[in-house]
Amino acid sequence: MVARSERLLTLLQTLRRYRRPVTGTVLAEETGVSLRTLYRDIASLQAQGAMIEGEAGIGYVLKPGFMLPPMMFSEEELEALVLGSRWVARAAEPRLANAGADALAKIAAVLPPDMRDMVDSATLFVGRKRQDEDKADVSAIRKAIRLERILELHYGDEQGRISRRRVWPFALGYFEHVRIIMAWCELRQDFRHFRTDRIIDMTIHDTRYPRRRTVLLKEWRETQDTPIEH
Amino acid sequence: MVARSERLLTLLQTLRRYRRPVTGTVLAEETGVSLRTLYRDIASLQAQGAMIEGEAGIGYVLKPGFMLPPMMFSEEELEALVLGSRWVARAAEPRLANAGADALAKIAAVLPPDMRDMVDSATLFVGRKRQDEDKADVSAIRKAIRLERILELHYGDEQGRISRRRVWPFALGYFEHVRIIMAWCELRQDFRHFRTDRIIDMTIHDTRYPRRRTVLLKEWRETQDTPIEH
DNA sequence: ACGCTACTGCCATAAACTGTCAGCAGGAAG
DNA sequence: CTTCCTGCTGACAGTTTATGGCAGTAGCGT
Numbered sequence: 410m411v412a413r414s415e416r417l418l419t420l421l422q423t424l425r426r427y428r429r430p431v432t433g434t435v436l437a438e439e440t441g442v443s444l445r446t447l448y449r450d451i452a453s454l455q456a457q458g459a460m461i462e463g464e465a466g467i468g469y470v471l472k473p474g475f476m477l478p479p480m481m482f483s484e485e486e487l488e489a490l491v492l493g494s495r496w497v498a499r500a501a502e503p504r505l506a507n508a509g510a511d512a513l514a515k516i517a518a519v520l521p522p523d524m525r526d527m528v529d530s531a532t533l534f535v536g537r538k539r540q541d542e543d544k545a546d547v548s549a550i551r552k553a554i555r556l557e558r559i560l561e562l563h564y565g566d567e568q569g570r571i572s573r574r575r576v577w578p579f580a581l582g583y584f585e586h587v588r589i590i591m592a593w594c595e596l597r598q599d600f601r602h603f604r605t606d607r608i609i610d611m612t613i614h615d616t617r618y619p620r621r622r623t624v625l626l627k628e629w630r631e632t633q634d635t636p637i638e639h
Numbered sequence: 640m641v642a643r644s645e646r647l648l649t650l651l652q653t654l655r656r657y658r659r660p661v662t663g664t665v666l667a668e669e670t671g672v673s674l675r676t677l678y679r680d681i682a683s684l685q686a687q688g689a690m691i692e693g694e695a696g697i698g699y700v701l702k703p704g705f706m707l708p709p710m711m712f713s714e715e716e717l718e719a720l721v722l723g724s725r726w727v728a729r730a731a732e733p734r735l736a737n738a739g740a741d742a743l744a745k746i747a748a749v750l751p752p753d754m755r756d757m758v759d760s761a762t763l764f765v766g767r768k769r770q771d772e773d774k775a776d777v778s779a780i781r782k783a784i785r786l787e788r789i790l791e792l793h794y795g796d797e798q799g800r801i802s803r804r805r806v807w808p809f810a811l812g813y814f815e816h817v818r819i820i821m822a823w824c825e826l827r828q829d830f831r832h833f834r835t836d837r838i839i840d841m842t843i844h845d846t847r848y849p850r851r852r853t854v855l856l857k858e859w860r861e862t863q864d865t866p867i868e869h
Numbered sequence: 870a871c872g873c874t875a876c877t878g879c880c881a882t883a884a885a886c887t888g889t890c891a892g893c894a895g896g897a898a899g
Numbered sequence: 900c901t902t903c904c905t906g907c908t909g910a911c912a913g914t915t916t917a918t919g920g921c922a923g924t925a926g927c928g929t
Contacts, residue, residue: 458711465875466927474713481688483704489739493723509719533812582763696896
């Protein structure tokens with residue numbers, strides 16, 4: 410017999426496996442528990458903050474996200490998480506920046522008082538705050554990279570020339586004030602870089618590009634004069 | 640009667656309050672539970688990853704750090720944490736950088752497979768990798784800032800002139816390749832900045848400096864031409 | 870209206886937790 | 900070495916909690 414806490418994690422994982430709504434009956438069978446107990450388990454998870462939505466006649470869906478189990482961090486690891494989140498909150502594109510601030514707030518909320526001031530503003534990130542607004546959704550670009558999707562760009566280069574091209578994005582570079590997509594350009598048959606703030610419009614195709622992202626990254630590195638660490 | 644899970648959190652907090660070893664008997668009384676049950680509770684916490692050390696004849700000590708309770712993060716919040724940790728692993732001083740990598744590994748270990756590739760190297764941080772080794776322990780500096788401690792610096796400036804001075808550090812600035820301490824200098828009776836890689840030697844005093852860190856930061860900001868966001 | 874499903878209350882039973890007692894092991898101090 | 904303090908484990912009975920089955924209500928889609 411598995412412990413209750415483990416069963417709840419199993420339930421979460423099961424729920425995440427499905428993309429569409431799942432009925433309680435199915436979940437009860439998969440976790441090896443009665444329907445009545447399943448309802449109680451769902452209630453427990455919701456009480457702990459899991460965003461599970463249940464609708465009568467439909468089933469349960471887990472809002473995209475993930476529940477971290479209880480974890481032990483050393484003081485320095487925690488400091489690294491906090492510092493990193495603060496950097497993201499300042500340097501990343503607005504949407505991800507907000508996510509960074511939210512994550513920071515969640516962590517700070519559960520920190521004991523004597524550690525909470527770690528989150529305060531005794532750290533400065535210097536340089537102009539990024540003000541170039543991205544027209545493109547950088548989060549979507551990151552997802553396209555993860556899924557190795559073809560990206561169709563409507564792009565204006567530094568001379569203001571506008572072009573439309575299909576590219577295979579394999580990495581995102583974070584410079585001080587801009588983010589740059591590293592991609593293989595179908596038009597030029599070569600590697601090209603695209604500043605996210607110069608993207609006028611873009612479409613993410615449903616089809617994968619025919620090569621592996623990691624291979625492209627490796628080849629791209631070999632073409633660089635000065636190797637860039639990941 | 641409190642639930643078992645809450646009692647375990649209480650036990651952790653109690654254990655963190657003490658700095659020196661605590662005997663099981665004391666912990667049992669504070670958590671309102673028998674000694675036998677306390678031993679079982681300790682075992683439960685250790686099984687969940689808490690770094691509690693017990694020595695016969697001594698008592699229990701919790702290694703410095705903190706256990707985060709189960710927390711729900713959205714996909715983007717998780718992405719922010721991962722991106723931030725990767726930045727820390729690359730840009731911070733070696734010790735904190737290692738901590739960032741460790742934190743990242745811990746998170747990655749509990750991520751479901753379809754989210755784990757978020758941790759991979761599709762993000763580049765561009766620019767030369769920091770190679771100036773800090774002689775000073777930047778973690779210690781951060782702690783000194785938090786505790787508002789007087790810092791005694793043995794410092795070499797850009798002209799190579801060596802000086803020794805007492806300063807009141809109130810913030811740490813992360814530039815691209817160097818870290819800079821913002822402090823009030825007792826010698827000059829003014830704000831001064833000190834690159835951490837130019838610190839030859841330093842001593843952290845046990846005495847607090849006579850002003851509040853936040854006030855110093857506020858005053859310092861007002862002296863700046865270009866305001867720097869925190 | 871009907872079927873499907875989430876959700877809640879009740880209750881007997883099964884499982885887990887708890888406290889008491891006993892004993893062993895390891896470090897500290899005399 | 901002995902003694903004391905403490906961590907740690909096992910056994911057992913009492914208590915608490917979790918579980919499953921049942922019945923009933925309510926919301927959603929057809």
